[in-house]
Amino acid sequence: MLSLDAAAVRRATPWNELIDAIAQMLGDGGVTVPQREVHDVALPDGGTGSLLVMPAWVDRELLGVKAVTYYPSNAGTDLPIISAGYLLFDGQTGQLAAVLDGDELTLRRTAAVSALAADRLARSDADRLLVVGTGKLAPNLALAHAAVRQFGVIEVWGRDPAKAAAVAGALQDHGLPARPAPSLDVAVERADIVTCATGGTGPLVCGSLLQPGTHLDLVGGFRADMREADDAAVVRSTLFVDTRAGAVLAGDLAQPLADELITSDSIAADLAALVAGNHPGRTSDSEITLFKSVGFALSDLAGAQLVHRRLGGDISAND
DSSP, X not given: OEEEOHHHHHHTOOHHHHHHHHHHHHHHOOEEOOOOEXXXXXXXXXXXXEEEEEEEEETTTEEEEEEEEEOGGGTTSSSOSEEEEEEEEETTTOOEXXXXXXXXXXXXXXXXXXXXXXXXXXXXXXXXXXXXXXSTHHHHHHXXXXXXXOOSEEEEEOSSHHHHHHHHHHHHHTTOOEEEOSOHHHHHHHOSEEEEXXXXXXXXXXXXXXXXXXXXXEOSOOSTTOOSBOHHHHHHSEEEESOHHHHTTSHHHHHHHHTTSSOGGGEEEEHHHHHHTSSOOOOSTTOOEEEEOOOOHHHHHHHHHHHHHHHHOOGGGTO
């Protein structure tokens, strides 16, 4: 049984290989992905956190489950708001094959899913990337998107300018043309791709500022009270999701759905349909596209399988 820390997971998931692994598992089918369970958890400060349980498996091959805790009471401390662990089992014997650092796996697969969607939805000549947020996911998003296409400019915006500068500096160390964005609105107006990874409950991206042809990627919010873009952004965009069942529960879609600004039919396609070619994705250079991601267990399973294959052998072959 392998026990793999964050560094091992990172080494074993090169961006292009991880993106391809997720796309291949989506395209192959045969993966059982039950609806994830979200349980309320009482927090020490009197607030409410969450426990998420996310299983997925391929019959007689492999089975995995991720457990995630969301503790907003940790904000402003040295402790992470989100923590996760991943268990990978042999689908033939039921034996535990690997324990993976779930935080790193989540960061990597979340960024890879965003880059995979953008590869289908962003304009082919998209040259300016804006990253909204300065948490651990922010540099991963930039690196994953940069593995899919070359950018002339990458801007990073956060409420704390010092943190935005630090993320931009880290990206520069990777050879990327990154810089902090002094104004969110100005950066949104001139971006070709906007990717958001915040835990906010109020919209940050103003839809009226999105230029024709922009691709908007919303990653941070997964609960009904979380929001990263306003109603105008949703109404102006052609909507795509990682999974329909999960995405409609997140505030960016749940709130305009409740207000009847959009309907479930407003969602053009999910990621599986895009990968399979069942939907063409972007249909014109002037179209504004929006991809709402809340995370799905298939991408975790694909990432965990890639890690195990690179470091421990092919689990589906009864190693």
